Amino acid sequence: TAPLTALTQVKNCYILAKSDEGLYLFDQHALHERLRFERLYNQAQNKKIETQQLLIPQGIDLSEEELSLIKENQAELIKLGFEIQFTTQDSQLTIHQIPSLLKSENLNQLFQDFVQYFESDQIGENFYERILRKLLEYKSCRGSVFFGDEMKTEEMQQLLDEFQSTEWRLLCPHGRPNHVFWSYDEIDKMFHR
Numbered sequence: 001t002a003p004l005t006a007l008t009q010v011k012n013c014y015i016l017a018k019s020d021e022g023l024y025l026f027d028q029h030a031l032h033e034r035l036r037f038e039r040l041y042n043q044a045q046n047k048k049i050e051t052q053q054l055l056i057p058q059g060i061d062l063s064e065e066e067l068s069l070i071k072e073n074q075a076e077l078i079k080l081g082f083e084i085q086f087t088t089q090d091s092q093l094t095i096h097q098i099p100s101l102l103k104s105e106n107l108n109q110l111f112q113d114f115v116q117y118f119e120s121d122q123i124g125e126n127f128y129e130r131i132l133r134k135l136l137e138y139k140s141c142r143g144s145v146f147f148g149d150e151m152k153t154e155e156m157q158q159l160l161d162e163f164q165s166t167e168w169r170l171l172c173p174h175g176r177p178n179h180v181f182w183s184y185d186e187i188d189k190m191f192h193r
Contacts, residue, residue, distance in 0.1 A: 004160040005157070012149060013147045022182050026179040028159070031178045037173040040101060044136065049081045050099070059092050059095075060092065060107060060111050061091065061092055062111070069118040070111065073114075073118055080135060082099070083097035
């Protein structure tokens with residue numbers, strides 16, 4: 001693929017770029033999310049997930065139904081690097097260890113997300129793979145450049161350079177497109193050239 005050159009940022013939301021083949025318009029959040037997801041996914045596939053003990057275990061209050069869902073899926077959460085303990089009398093979950101990937105995340109929100117995922121998803125053979133993807137989607141989304149963030153030209157160019165070496169180029173981890181492309185031939189036709 002021909003190298004990409006960042007031209008400008010549009011509405012602090014999109015990156016306009018050119019190559020020898022045509023013009024690209026990237027959704028900056030979807031692009032960064034895709035890049036982060038692929039990097040994290042490759043790390044997770046190539047080595048055991050690194051974990052981190054919490055200095056102070058964190059308690060999370062859940063309803064009985066939510067606690068039950070987490071209990072049912074505890075073995076899978078352990079595989080992902082969580083160490084959790086249940087306090088049945090007050091419907092509380094205590095987290096002692098987390099995957100290092102999530103060290104700066106809001107664990108209350110994360111476990112609420114897990115509960116929603118467990119409620120809506122069929123647990124099957126590829127559960128570990130699916131929940132790992134979910135974790136990485138969560139992480140790649142939360143740490144990405146946001147829609148509306150102002151970017152310097154060098155920052156935009158860095159994202160475009162990384163994009164050149166990604167395997168899954170077209171979509172963000174949630175399945176939305178991250179860019180549109182117009183070849184110079186298409187542009188010429190638009191102007192009846």
